[in-house]
Amino acid sequence: MFNKMAEVRENIPLSGGHYLLSLYSPAQARVTRPGQFAMLRLPNRSDILLRRPMSIYDVKPASRKSKSPALIQVLYKVVGRGTGAMAELKGGDALEVLAPLGHGYFREDYQRKLPQVDEVVHVAGGIGIAALLLAARELHKRGIRQRLFFGGRSRADLVCYKDFGGLVQKTILATEDGSRGHKGFVTVPLENHLAGSERGKILLMVCGPWPMLEACVGLARNYGHPCLVSMENRMGCGVGVCLGCSIGVKGEGHGAYERVCTEGPVFWADHVRWAGGTPEI
Amino acid sequence: MFNKMAEVRENIPLSGGHYLLSLYSPAQARVTRPGQFAMLRLPNRSDILLRRPMSIYDVKPASRKSKSPALIQVLYKVVGRGTGAMAELKGGDALEVLAPLGHGYFREDYQRKLPQVDEVVHVAGGIGIAALLLAARELHKRGIRQRLFFGGRSRADLVCYKDFGGLVQKTILATEDGSRGHKGFVTVPLENHLAGSERGKILLMVCGPWPMLEACVGLARNYGHPCLVSMENRMGCGVGVCLGCSIGVKGEGHGAYERVCTEGPVFWADHVRWAGGTPEI
Amino acid sequence: MKKSSSAKSKKKRGAPRPVGRKAKGEKFTPDMTVEIAGIRFKNPVLTASGTFGYGQEFAQLMDLNRLGGIVVKGISLQPMEGNPPPRIYETESGMLNAIGLQNVGAKRFLDDKLPFLRDLDTQVIVNVFGYSTEDYVRTIEILNQGEGIAAYELNISCPNTRSGGMFYGSDPKLTHEVTMASKKVARVPLIVKLSPNVTDITVFARAAENGGADALSLVNTFVGMSIDIETGKPRLSHGTGGLSGPAIKPLALRLVYQAVHAVRIPVMGIGGISSAEDALEFLIAGAKAIQIGTANFYDPRASEKVIRDLEAYCKRKRVDLNRLRGTHLGFEAAGLKRE
Amino acid sequence: MKKSSSAKSKKKRGAPRPVGRKAKGEKFTPDMTVEIAGIRFKNPVLTASGTFGYGQEFAQLMDLNRLGGIVVKGISLQPMEGNPPPRIYETESGMLNAIGLQNVGAKRFLDDKLPFLRDLDTQVIVNVFGYSTEDYVRTIEILNQGEGIAAYELNISCPNTRSGGMFYGSDPKLTHEVTMASKKVARVPLIVKLSPNVTDITVFARAAENGGADALSLVNTFVGMSIDIETGKPRLSHGTGGLSGPAIKPLALRLVYQAVHAVRIPVMGIGGISSAEDALEFLIAGAKAIQIGTANFYDPRASEKVIRDLEAYCKRKRVDLNRLRGTHLGFEAAGLKRE
Numbered sequence A, B: 001m002f003n004k005m006a007e008v009r010e011n012i013p014l015s016g017g018h019y020l021l022s023l024y025s026p027a028q029a030r031v032t033r034p035g036q037f038a039m040l041r042l043p044n045r046s047d048i049l050l051r052r053p054m055s056i057y058d059v060k061p062a063s064r065k066s067k068s069p070a071l072i073q074v075l076y077k078v079v080g081r082g083t084g085a086m087a088e089l090k091g092g093d094a095l096e097v098l099a100p101l102g103h104g105y106f107r108e109d110y111q112r113k114l115p116q117v118d119e120v121v122h123v124a125g126g127i128g129i130a131a132l133l134l135a136a137r138e139l140h141k142r143g144i145r146q147r148l149f150f151g152g153r154s155r156a157d158l159v160c161y162k163d164f165g166g167l168v169q170k171t172i173l174a175t176e177d178g179s180r181g182h183k184g185f186v187t188v189p190l191e192n193h194l195a196g197s198e199r200g201k202i203l204l205m206v207c208g209p210w211p212m213l214e215a216c217v218g219l220a221r222n223y224g225h226p227c228l229v230s231m232e233n234r235m236g237c238g239v240g241v242c243l244g245c246s247i248g249v250k251g252e253g254h255g256a257y258e259r260v261c262t263e264g265p266v267f268w269a270d271h272v273r274w275a276g277g278t279p280e281i
Numbered sequence C, D: 001m002k003k004s005s006s007a008k009s010k011k012k013r014g015a016p017r018p019v020g021r022k023a024k025g026e027k028f029t030p031d032m033t034v035e036i037a038g039i040r041f042k043n044p045v046l047t048a049s050g051t052f053g054y055g056q057e058f059a060q061l062m063d064l065n066r067l068g069g070i071v072v073k074g075i076s077l078q079p080m081e082g083n084p085p086p087r088i089y090e091t092e093s094g095m096l097n098a099i100g101l102q103n104v105g106a107k108r109f110l111d112d113k114l115p116f117l118r119d120l121d122t123q124v125i126v127n128v129f130g131y132s133t134e135d136y137v138r139t140i141e142i143l144n145q146g147e148g149i150a151a152y153e154l155n156i157s158c159p160n161t162r163s164g165g166m167f168y169g170s171d172p173k174l175t176h177e178v179t180m181a182s183k184k185v186a187r188v189p190l191i192v193k194l195s196p197n198v199t200d201i202t203v204f205a206r207a208a209e210n211g212g213a214d215a216l217s218l219v220n221t222f223v224g225m226s227i228d229i230e231t232g233k234p235r236l237s238h239g240t241g242g243l244s245g246p247a248i249k250p251l252a253l254r255l256v257y258q259a260v261h262a263v264r265i266p267v268m269g270i271g272g273i274s275s276a277e278d279a280l281e282f283l284i285a286g287a288k289a290i291q292i293g294t295a296n297f298y299d300p301r302a303s304e305k306v307i308r309d310l311e312a313y314c315k316r317k318r319v320d321l322n323r324l325r326g327t328h329l330g331f332e333a334a335g336l337k338r339e
């Protein structure tokens, strides 16, 4: 974890108010693991006081010639003041980056599950896709079969899934308005797939809005599969000191809340207390 | 007085942290009188809450072909957060402009003095120059002899005085460090000039920092000349409702404070209470 | 803007579709009116005292008749000069002021300012202050002679010179006393404007209610300070000043919420309101109406925008404004369907 | 940045040139140390409770030994879970929090957290809270067993469960009582941290002083609220929360200024400090030291920067830090020459 002033290299608008931001920060890019996140700060903007948490979508070399990762990429959606100001960033602008933060998808106890499953199924809802690419790449390297279910409200929400092309065996899209892929929630094709599977042989990795997480977790439980969820919450510090990002987890006494930034953002689905959680942040 | 969303046409950096900003706002440009000011607001920046008051330096047609004024020009110096953010404005950006505000140099009772004098002497300290160009142009049109005394800390502060070239008969420069013109305060050559003048035959128009104003006002009094000062103060609203910009003026009871934005920004020097005023805003 | 986009992103998958008073598609014009102490406001948006002059100054900038009401700058028995400059200072998302209640005095207000205001199609409320209970009473007696005043608003954030400078607004007994005395003489309804600089706002809300106030308004400014580190001196000649603007909104909202639940009389919310979203927070917390202060300075059309956007919100939700009031346990609990 | 540039623009023409303790040009190293209740701090910059964890979290981000001191997250007798989410919400230039005092409890603090802190070359202050006077006393008794604690800071912004939820920090009697009881058992100096949500801070400052406090720190957070206009519900599950950050700085400064003048014991200033300029405002107002809270979140190196820039300021002015304290009548009046 470092705090760096990073230079914006690119900030490319995509469909549906999404942007792909590339930040030059070799030290941070090199040590990033899949599923980790960054806290971004716009300098000299006290009207956007707290840093904004963003998954690290990808890390890349800064040029064709180089092999070592030097760029951190963030895939984000404009939803408010902070992301609105981010959308105005241009090449050459500076951004303060605190990264990499949190445990990603490859915490010791998460990894131990991998040898026991036949397939990893990624489920992304909207901008949730941003948490999954690095994991997919790492799993691909390890030769693990993967499948991506990706849902959004309409096709403008289905950004960047082509980046998963060479990594996953199959990509299944769904939109609520039917403008691309299955019409309806992504959990419908997901359930079809799980229905035909052997219990315990799929590891789900899910990232998306709370109602989608809840639905996926329910499916994973029903069909007996382990499930990792990447959680979101409002964050004050990103480093574990404000205790602002805590979510309810199972366990008694002091164990009843854990910090998304430090114990997460990736949790075992059955460790999270879904009721009494924070569906509306 | 109108509130308009104006488009930035140019924002040209000059020496010493000064900038010349051109705003497209025909309705406001057309009705601007010399010595009036504008309140500028950067949209979506709640960290720069109040509007910033800025003299209207010049009004110009938007193109060579046109004759009618359409651009408002503001000459400003970066001194803090607001002017710092202004320095980052680029062509095409939008800025909220409330203008024109205040009485300028040609309020009825100010104008009545003109036929009685032989010469108008402008005295500008630093960015104070911004309040004087339109007045000089108008006086030139009326065939009145003019002289400009312009002082700054160093030559980087002496911006734009060439714009006065065709309008005033003589320009006298001074810098504290001697990097251009007289070395020392501008009040020294000013006093030399006033010393040789007939009492009451010069109208001074002064704009600059408080200590310079005070010195000039003292000289005007000593040599018996009428003197108009363009005052600055912190402003909340610019339209006379907050009473935040009031300065002490002579008179008893309720008359003891007047608003820079509404009764000013140009005042008769001997109407202002210089002691107990606001040398430090 | 911030909040309306957040709204969209939060629409629940599979949540019930909006059900309003009329079938979807049909045109719906929400009722924006509100009645407080017998006064009918065409909408709940007023401009706050000291931030809108005597109305006239804004006539060039907006249509004053759109406003629910105008609260004029505080009026005292005698004209007052106010404090020496500097009087204002900008802080983070706020401003400090120590104007010192500069005003033209009650008589000149009636002669010079009221005629213009009276002719407007909006409610005119006169903010009154004094340094003794008799000051308040005598000022009101003068104002009683004017036509076209809808209500008085007592500014009790002033020190009572007779009680050794103790502030009216920070002593429940003084609050009660000045309210009762003012109510006795007032020819029109009496609103008491509370100071936020107290340990327990409910005590003051009740003191004013028991004194006969017809309504409350809150908050006035929070006492603050700023120092110039190059001279070592306070940024305001007066030393301290009142903090207003967006910075205080969360504090004001909590106080309004508490006051609403402490009294039966209606409450007007004030503090950092600059958008319809801000106004809605206060209305949902239970305020009957709101006042816009500092926002008038940086956005002279703020009040017009708030009115327009409030109406748009009600249209979108298909509810009359009154249905939203006091629904702070959530719209679902209040029987309002989610959009 | 804002203020230092203003500084330049304000240099008076013809004003006297800077005269410091030594002739210009000579190297000057200002004394930054400060002593409070017998504790020597290498500089007046501490990190505030609840915003810096137990120090360890920041070890990767800065040199902890640069700090004057660290005030750790509030510790209670038993470990506490805290409130359900959402617990924080950003407001204009500030944030609301209702963490609910989640902490590991006094025993685990001694075992798990103190050993790391003890080894640092900085003063460690333990923030303590409870729901009854006995809670405070027993927590302190446990903490007394730890080595390496420089002082205790009593967080009295909690409701006293025995007094029907009345807050310790908003009742002078309770403030006095809990201070006295804590002082009796405390093995190290006692700092009482005051709540700003009161009518008259001087009453509480004196109550703590009379109860035996060795120093005061203020302010804790201001109670605020925010409502989600799409659901109608408060933004925090707890309803209300504490406002901190730049928004509250002017309010905190005024309270610190008042407290300083009400008591003889030293005062630490807290509230919205994120730069050396901010810190200087509090020091000039009379604070002996300052604590940095929310700024740690958005700028993890804020405290280091404040220390560095304070030193640079003292160098430029050629004064030791202690000479700046309480010079709020202006540097000239205090015999400090203008630069």
Ligand SMILES: Cc1cc2nc3c(=O)[nH]c(=O)nc-3n(C[C@H](O)[C@H](O)[C@H](O)COP(=O)(O)OP(=O)(O)OC[C@H]3O[C@@H](n4cnc5c(N)ncnc54)[C@H](O)[C@@H]3O)c2cc1C
Pocket (backbone or CB within 6 Å): A037, A052, A053, A054, A055, A056, A074, A075, A076, A077, A078, A079, A080, A081, A082, A083, A084, A127, A130, A131, A231, A232, A233, A234, A235, A260, A265, A280, A281, C002, C003, C005, C006, C007, C009, C010
């Ligand atoms: C670990 C983590 C990783 C994330 N990764 C990404 C990502 O890769 N791409 C992306 O676009 N977004 C991501 N988010 C969400 C992102 O942080 C928020 O969208 C962003 O902070 C909103 O800032 P804003 O100022 O634009 O919105 P605001 O104006 O502050 O709020 C607008 C809306 O966003 C919601 N929101 C605010 N803060 C958060 C938050 N911390 N988490 C979730 N929702 C929030 C608000 O409740 C509101 O509905 C992530 C969040 C977390 C916690």
Ligand SMILES: Cc1cc2nc3c(=O)[nH]c(=O)nc-3n(C[C@H](O)[C@H](O)[C@H](O)COP(=O)(O)OP(=O)(O)OC[C@H]3O[C@@H](n4cnc5c(N)ncnc54)[C@H](O)[C@@H]3O)c2cc1C
Pocket (backbone or CB within 6 Å): B037, B052, B053, B054, B055, B056, B074, B075, B076, B077, B078, B079, B080, B081, B082, B083, B084, B127, B130, B131, B231, B232, B233, B234, B235, B260, B265, B280, B281, D002, D003, D005, D006, D007, D009, D010
């Ligand atoms: C009628 C009028 C006309 C002006 N015309 C010009 C102009 O043409 N060009 C120009 O560069 N400046 C002009 N000024 C000054 C200009 O308004 C300030 O420099 C500006 O507001 C500073 O904003 P900031 O956010 O950059 O500085 P801040 O960070 O707010 O403060 C930096 C410094 O500027 C001083 N300052 C802040 N507000 C004002 C103010 N309203 N007036 C004077 N000083 C202030 C502060 O005391 C401080 O010393 C004018 C001021 C007035 C009142």
Ligand SMILES: Cc1cc2nc3c(=O)[nH]c(=O)nc-3n(C[C@H](O)[C@H](O)[C@H](O)COP(=O)(O)O)c2cc1C
Pocket (backbone or CB within 6 Å): B236, B242, B243, B244, C048, C049, C050, C051, C073, C074, C075, C097, C099, C101, C127, C154, C155, C193, C219, C220, C221, C243, C244, C245, C246, C248, C270, C271, C272, C273, C291, C292, C293, C294, C295
């Ligand atoms: C410059 C200024 C002058 C004010 N004058 C008065 C006044 O005369 N009487 C009064 O009751 N309140 C006065 N107020 C307080 C406002 O009416 C309002 O209560 C306060 O500013 C909080 O609202 P805001 O945050 O929307 O500004 C004044 C506020 C400001 C900023």
Ligand SMILES: Cc1cc2nc3c(=O)[nH]c(=O)nc-3n(C[C@H](O)[C@H](O)[C@H](O)COP(=O)(O)O)c2cc1C
Pocket (backbone or CB within 6 Å): A236, A242, A243, A244, D048, D049, D050, D051, D073, D074, D075, D097, D099, D101, D127, D154, D155, D193, D219, D220, D221, D243, D244, D245, D246, D248, D270, D271, D272, D273, D291, D292, D293, D294, D295
């Ligand atoms: C998330 C958070 C947690 C806090 N926890 C504590 C605490 O445990 N004990 C305490 O006395 N103060 C606590 N505070 C208050 C701070 O120590 C400080 O007094 C307050 O935030 C004002 O300073 P600031 O504006 O610099 O943040 C907390 C503040 C925040 C923001």
Ligand code: FES
Pocket (backbone or CB within 6 Å): A234, A235, A236, A237, A238, A239, A240, A241, A242, A243, A244, A245, A246, A259, A260, A261, A262
């Ligand atoms: S964001 Fe502060 S503890 Fe997680």
Ligand code: FES
Pocket (backbone or CB within 6 Å): B234, B235, B236, B237, B238, B239, B240, B241, B242, B243, B244, B245, B246, B259, B260, B261, B262
């Ligand atoms: S700036 Fe508000 S009255 Fe002049």
